[in-house]
Amino acid sequence: MSDQRLFVAALFDPEAPCPAGLTAWNGSDPARRFAVYRNNVVVSLIDALADTFPVTLELVGEEFFRAMAGVFMRAAPPGSVLLAEYGAGFPAFIERFEPARSVPYLADVARLELLRVRAFHAADADPISPARIARALADPERLPALRATCHPSLGVLRSDYAVVSLWAAHQGHGDLAQVDPFVPESALIVRVGLDVQVLALPPGGDTLVASLADGLPLGQAAALALAAREDFDLTAHLALLLRMGALTALVQPTEA
Amino acid sequence: MSKSLTSTALSATALALALGTALTLSAAPASAADDKEKCYGVAMKGKNDCAAGPGTTCAGTSKTDHQGNAWKYVPKGSCEKTASPTSPTGFGQLAAFKEKKA
Amino acid sequence: MTMQTPFELSARGVPVRRTYSDGLPNRAGLGLKPQHFAEILATEPDLGFFEIHAENYLVAGGPFHHYLHRIRDRYPLSIHGVGLSIGAEGPLDPTHLDRLATLLDRYQPQSFSEHLAWSTHGGAFFNDLLPLPYNRVTLDRVCDHIDRTQEHLRRRMLLENPATYIEFAASTLDEAAFIAEIVQRTGCGLLLDVNNAYVSGVNHRRDPQAYIAALPLSEVGEIHLAGFAEDRDAAGAPLLIDTHGAAIAAAVWELYAFALERLGPTPTLIERDNDIPPLSVLLAEARCAERWIGYAQRDRLEISA
Numbered sequence: 001m002s003d004q005r006l007f008v009a010a011l012f013d014p015e016a017p018c019p020a021g022l023t024a025w026n027g028s029d030p031a032r033r034f035a036v037y038r039n040n041v042v043v044s045l046i047d048a049l050a051d052t053f054p055v056t057l058e059l060v061g062e063e064f065f066r067a068m069a070g071v072f073m074r075a076a077p078p079g080s081v082l083l084a085e086y087g088a089g090f091p092a093f094i095e096r097f098e099p100a101r102s103v104p105y106l107a108d109v110a111r112l113e114l115l116r117v118r119a120f121h122a123a124d125a126d127p128i129s130p131a132r133i134a135r136a137l138a139d140p141e142r143l144p145a146l147r148a149t150c151h152p153s154l155g156v157l158r159s160d161y162a163v164v165s166l167w168a169a170h171q172g173h174g175d176l177a178q179v180d181p182f183v184p185e186s187a188l189i190v191r192v193g194l195d196v197q198v199l200a201l202p203p204g205g206d207t208l209v210a211s212l213a214d215g216l217p218l219g220q221a222a223a224l225a226l227a228a229r230e231d232f233d234l235t236a237h238l239a240l241l242l243r244m245g246a247l248t249a250l251v252q253p254t255e256a
Numbered sequence: 257m258s259k260s261l262t263s264t265a266l267s268a269t270a271l272a273l274a275l276g277t278a279l280t281l282s283a284a285p286a287s288a289a290d291d292k293e294k295c296y297g298v299a300m301k302g303k304n305d306c307a308a309g310p311g312t313t314c315a316g317t318s319k320t321d322h323q324g325n326a327w328k329y330v331p332k333g334s335c336e337k338t339a340s341p342t343s344p345t346g347f348g349q350l351a352a353f354k355e356k357k358a
Numbered sequence: 359m360t361m362q363t364p365f366e367l368s369a370r371g372v373p374v375r376r377t378y379s380d381g382l383p384n385r386a387g388l389g390l391k392p393q394h395f396a397e398i399l400a401t402e403p404d405l406g407f408f409e410i411h412a413e414n415y416l417v418a419g420g421p422f423h424h425y426l427h428r429i430r431d432r433y434p435l436s437i438h439g440v441g442l443s444i445g446a447e448g449p450l451d452p453t454h455l456d457r458l459a460t461l462l463d464r465y466q467p468q469s470f471s472e473h474l475a476w477s478t479h480g481g482a483f484f485n486d487l488l489p490l491p492y493n494r495v496t497l498d499r500v501c502d503h504i505d506r507t508q509e510h511l512r513r514r515m516l517l518e519n520p521a522t523y524i525e526f527a528a529s530t531l532d533e534a535a536f537i538a539e540i541v542q543r544t545g546c547g548l549l550l551d552v553n554n555a556y557v558s559g560v561n562h563r564r565d566p567q568a569y570i571a572a573l574p575l576s577e578v579g580e581i582h583l584a585g586f587a588e589d590r591d592a593a594g595a596p597l598l599i600d601t602h603g604a605a606i607a608a609a610v611w612e613l614y615a616f617a618l619e620r621l622g623p624t625p626t627l628i629e630r631d632n633d634i635p636p637l638s639v640l641l642a643e644a645r646c647a648e649r650w651i652g653y654a655q656r657d658r659l660e661i662s663a
Contacts, residue, residue, distance in 0.1 A: 003491075003528075004447045004479045011484065021491075021527045025563045028593035033561075036523040036589070036599060040308045040486040048303045048485065061333035068329075077482040081441035081454060082416050083303035099327055103335045120300050121417035124424075133279050140272035152418065166338070176337045194421040222274070223266045234271075238278030301392050302414030302422070306440040306473065306487055307584070307602035307631035308521070 010034070011041050012074050045073045048083045049090060052117050055170045056094070056110045060103060068097060084121055087114060105161035105181045112163050112198065115155035115189040119196045122153035127245030136250050144219025148212045149249035153191035156201070156210045160184050164200040190246045197244065204229030205237050209246075217253070381468030382407050382434055382580060382625035384651060386644035389629050394637045395425035399432075403641055406648075407434035407468065409627050413441045416457045426465065436469040436580065436627065437462060438549075441483065444503045444517075445476035445490040455510040462511055469580055469625075471516035471549040472507070474500065474537065491526035492536040504544040516547040516579045521554035521586075521600035523561055533558070534572035541574045548574060550621075551582035552614045553606070553629075557598040570617050578621055583614060583647060584629040603632030606643060614647070618654040626651060 003021070010016040022030035049069040050057050057065040072093045078086045091114060094100050095107040128148075136143055157163060162183045169176040186206030188199045201209060207228040211221035225232045241247050385406025390398075398408075408429060415422055429435075442454060462470060475487035490496050508515055519537060531539075541548055550573065559566030585604030591597045606614075606628070618624065626647045628640055 002447055002479075004476065004488075007488065008479050008482070008484070022524045023527050024524065024591060024593075026591070026593050026595050028591045028595065030524050032592035033524045033597060036308065036597070037486060037488060041484045044485045051301065051303055057333070059333045059335040060331035064329045064331050064333065067327075077484065079481055079483070081304070081443075081451070081478065081483045082413055083483075083485060084414070084417055086303075099329060100331065103331050106331075106335070117300070119420075121420045121422070124419035130279060130283070133275065137272055137276050137279075140268045142268075143271050143275065144266070144268050153420075170334065176334055177339065179338060181338050191420060194424060218275075219266055219268070219271055222271055226266060234274040235277045235281070238275055239281035242278055242282035300421075302411060304411050304413035304440050304485070305602070305631040306411065306438070307629070308486070308587075308600045 011038050012077070014038070042070065042073070045077065045086070046070055048078075049073065049087050052087045053090065053110050053113045055113060055167050056106060058170050059106055059109060059166075060100065064099075068094070068100065071097070084117065087117075090114070105159070105163065105166060108157065108159040108161050108163045109166055111159075112157050112167055112187050112189065115157060115187075116196050116198065119153035119155060119189050119191045122151075122191060125151050125248040127151075127242070128247045128249055132250060133242075142252070144222075145217050145253055146250045147215055147217050147253065148221075148247045149251060150209075150213045151190055151246050151248050153189070153196070154209070154213060154246050155187075155189040156206055156213060157187040157189065158184075158206050158210070159186065163187055164198060167198060188246075190244055192244050199240075202229070202232075204232030208232075208234070208237050209241070212241075212247075218250075382436055383468075384623035384625055384655070386647040386651065387434075387436065387625065387627045388637075388640050388644055389627065389631065390426070390429065391630075391634055392422065392425070393634060395421070395429070397637050399425070399428055401637075402432060403637070405433065405641070405644060406625060407436055407627075409436040409438050409629075412437050412439040412458055412461055412470075415461060430465050435465055435467040436471065436625075437465065437467040438518075439470070439472040440487070441477055442472045442503075442507065443476045443478040444472055444507070445474060445488070445496070445500055446478055446503075447476075447499070448479065450503050450506055451478070452510075455507065459511050462513070469516060470511065470513060471518055471580065473518045473520060474540075475520050487520060489520065489522040489524060489526070491528040492533060493528055493530040497531070497536060497539060501540055501543045504540065504546050508544065508546065514545065514547055516549040517541070518549040518551050518582065519554050519558075519573070521551070521557040521561075521598075523597060523599075525562055532564075532572075534569050538572070538574045541577050547577045547579040549580045549582060550575075550578045550617060550624075551584075552617055553582065553584040553586060553610050554600060556607075556610050556613050557586050557600050560596055560598045563595075566613050567616055570613070571620065575617075575620050578624060581614065581617065581621075581624050581626040582629055583610060583626060583643075585610075601632055602629045611646075611650075615650055615653075618650055619657065621654070622658050623651045623655045 006019050010019050018031035018034040022034055024030050024033055046066050046069045072090055076089055091107045091110040094110055100106050136146060162179055162181050162185045164185045164187045165174060165179045166181055168174055169179055186201040188201045188209055190197055204225040208221050208225035211224050222234050383406045387407035387409055388405060390408040390410050415426060439458060473487050476490060477484050477487060517540060555566045555569055559569060583606050584602045585606050587599040587601045587603060589597045589599055628643045628647060630640055
């Protein structure tokens, strides 16, 4: 009934014949001409994934990546016209993808890359002002109950693998051969100005930032971080977050 | 600072002290160490456009490229350079797997 | 539409007279590419306008909006949609129309355009401009979609003629007649893509000049120029691919001159989306287009004198 449904089915299945009713002025086989569309769709969507996941691609090589992305793309073509959003399901797909099992950290590296793209396009927000912090400090008894609003670009990734070191080694920082991928690492991803930054968070630090991002009160987030790691340096982590502009507001529970 | 905060029962005073000190520290210019950790502008491009792909009529349509039942690729990228304590060779163990038929 | 003042400062601060055709100045413009953001702001090249693909800027914030905002302050802007899927069998996506309306409100472009093509079906997006047959059924559907778009965005849009690689047995109208009737029924304008006219002309062995002459040229608000790649069909006949990945071909420049003779000076975009060269290379192509626009202007003056 739907011509476009048949057209789409043939775009995604290379075994399918060219849709009926296509013609060429010279009577040549329209399949060859239809292949231009098939190529454009398939290649451009795989290219979009390659743009979003460049380190994932480097880790497994172009040939493996493009073939893997092709399997994903056929199972899950974009559900949005905005290609910047495409690939949200790719890390979970990689995790279940048998041929990639020899690279167990691949899915988490892809998660880190996805968080970077999200951070890049996330909404703008001004960092919390020193005056607002000073006001909060003037009333220390109420401080533990305050909730921090994180910058819209902020993401935390807790991994069983050395995601930050693996990723950084592909940016020319550190020797990949010296990275032990099986050391757990947590990543903080946040846009500072126009640059997306990736930082390794030590144990405790990841707990603090993830708790703040989940909307827990300051006191509870700090206590959880200290419980995770007894020599956790709360001051240094708060200073880091403030310096990066990663916190945008302090909110009283009643204001929330 | 951190020494005074080893208790998991965090007092309001300790939190205020940490936040106050953090405020002072964060006003200082970023140190060289921070610059090193900073990671690189994102060379992100706009992914939506209205051009045809640079490939030809053949690219992307080869039957072997994307059919799961004929999966023939193994990872051959920089993962081969990563250390793998679980591997007898000390490096990433690469092996082809047959894809399960969906 | 915002009011246009007859005098504006050029990018270099020189007052210039501008005649507007659907809002854009009768000059050459370039597609805005992120790799050129910083250089454009640093050097402020003398250029008629920039064009963006709407979908790349339907994001919440970050560098794309940071730079576009600053560039919009200095140059006229054309917003060119690539994902509205006007030729789709299904209804237009109201969410997408809302997002477009917000973007247009934010940047107040001098022009908004979309394609005679489809790129979505059943909730999936294919990132390609797919072809449709030209007959009464598709004509009604396309006209309905354009009516809804213009109502929703509360402005006139320009419709771009496509580059296609196949034709449909189900077509009963030729492409120029199909487009002419759309323009007549919806009141939309035309974005004449000269490269597409050439590419489709070669691919379907029709005369690109006759094709252009058959279009409602008085409604053209903008021209697109781009480069193509060459392939072959199953019979070995040339099959041109609209890649936007090369310099504009000599034959397309000639066809552009033919179009300008009939149109008079018209805003003209140099499109490059693949293998993007340094800004200076694109600016040279823009200057070349402006020479042709200048000739068209002079011809007009001679005729009216």
